[in-house]
Amino acid sequence: MPISPMDLRLSVAPMMDWTDPACRYLLRLISRHTRLYTEMVPAQALWHNDPARFLSGDPSERPVALQLGGADVEQLAYGTRLGTRWGYDEINLNVGCPSERVRSGRFGACLMREPALVGDLVRAMREETDRPVTVKCRIGVDHDDDYSQLCHFTESVLAAGVSALIVHARKAWLNGLSPKQNREIPPLRYDRVAALKADFPELPLVLNGGIRDLETCGEWLQTLDGVMVGREAYHNPWLLAFADRRIFADTKAAIPDRVEVARHYRDYVVRQHRPGVPISRFTRHLSGLFQGLPGARVWRRALSEGAARPGAGPGVIDDALAQWRAVMARRAEAPEAAAATAAR
Template sequence: MNSSRRFAVAPMMDWTDTHCRYLHRLLSRRALLFTEMVTSAALVHGDPGQLLAYGDTEHPVALQLGGSDPRELAEAVRVAEPFDYDEINLNVGCPSDRVKAGRFGACLMAEPELVAECVRAMRDATDRPVTVKCRIGIDDQDPETGLDRFVDTVLPAGMDHLYVHARKAWLQGLSPKENRTRPPLDYDRVHRLKARLGAFPVSINGGIETLEACEDHLAVLDGVMLGRAAYHDPMLLARIDRRLYGDDRDGPTLDQVRDAMIVYAEGQMASGEIRVNRITRHMLGLANGLPGARKFRQILSVEACRPGAGPEVIAEAFAVLDTQMALAG
């Protein structure tokens, strides 16, 4: 199994863009990072350079695709080949109305034969690993028999790894926001799936918030995937390499993160194409639980949006932390 999949940061729309991934890679050298979902239609008919560009430092990084047309997905994979992603992932878990209207995401849990066709077409278009991210079921499906049927149908098509969000998606009656907390998580269902599949690699996702919980799941499964917990408390990632991969080096300190992000912001803004708040919006959780965290977030979210704001707002925000921690100490 690819050891990078031992820990992954989940693909999240509007969150895990290249600036977010740069920060996360600073914090962990080993975690697998994901793009936001890119639809196969957008990739085939749009600007691949704009949709797929990323920094060389982001590896290992996976591209997540959304779609349900096998031929179009295969073409999207071929378009993505020159960008050298470490794996290609098919989204079979997103419950949003926009995704459902496009006949992809979680609604495909009801069409395992089509998903198998999609995976087979993607595999035929690349030598890179092709993986799937799904739910334990949707709507009135029985998650015991439904998930088994889905996996048994898709696995022979050649998927290399399965990421399972341990919660049903309710496409009828619940909003995407409500789907984050309802219905209840069922980690045991994913554990049973892994026990049945034997050596085939399975990762778990959904509501995991601590490294202790990660370790508990890794005693049974091949990998864990964190989403909002990793985004809202990114310094958690600074402990991943030592704790979950056995590396002998600690992750960076806050001061090292500050210095690196200032240099990164300077480089990104030199082209004049982005504003600093595009970068700082991903940094709000760095001070989670520290004295001065509220002021830190205010500077990075409000001051960074002001005309002419630049990397100095990052230094200003961290100076608040230094002052508050000195007073607290």
């Protein structure tokens, strides 16, 4: 199924241990149009376990894509059927994760060495859904990083009917670098992604890697079909606050208010939190909400210390808001003294 050009313009990358349902709910409070992705869900896990454990979320998260990992045709077909049944707007195949755990299961970035297999996987997934099937990959793996190899890989997924290709503009080192180092050490090669678009103009292409602001997103949208932002959107979620207007040209979109976002998220936490579940599973996503504003450090500390207290619940968010408001009130009364307090 083709994917709408508007759906591709801006998205938040799938990030293990980060883009869980609570994170996606928070980000959706900030931007209505930015496409969100789940954490990578191993197709094998869906095959052997209750799918609700991996696929549950809030309907308000949409548009949201399910990212699957695997190399088994039958398991990925099954995962695609489940993802469709659970209402996901896109099914994405992970061909970019370099972690050892993923590699041992013969999926992730190591699959870039098997373009024919990836093509078979995409075909099997397409047969099970009426939703777009996309692939997220790197520009290469280890020393297999010639541009010709990337083109061969692209030809394989294009022939299989992939709806879009999301390219992290770094190659992956499968030996010698940790997943964190793989996000930082291999140099970004944006030129490779731009060249790929020039050589495959019919293929919707999304750039991932190192993008930190909407201005840069807008510049790349003059050449490519979309931009995917990763950790910057997590650490500084307010990056998305103006995306609906600037990136999606929704001139009627309201600019959100941070305090109201925190309050709405608090209401969500009240509904979702269960006894015995650490409240930090929810509050950790809020840490960057006031990034760049006075009192941001007070906010982060209040969340961290409050969540660490035995029996802490959603009230931690109320307490953090009260402490942040106190900083702002002091600044209004005595700007110089308040600035010194906020800096401590």
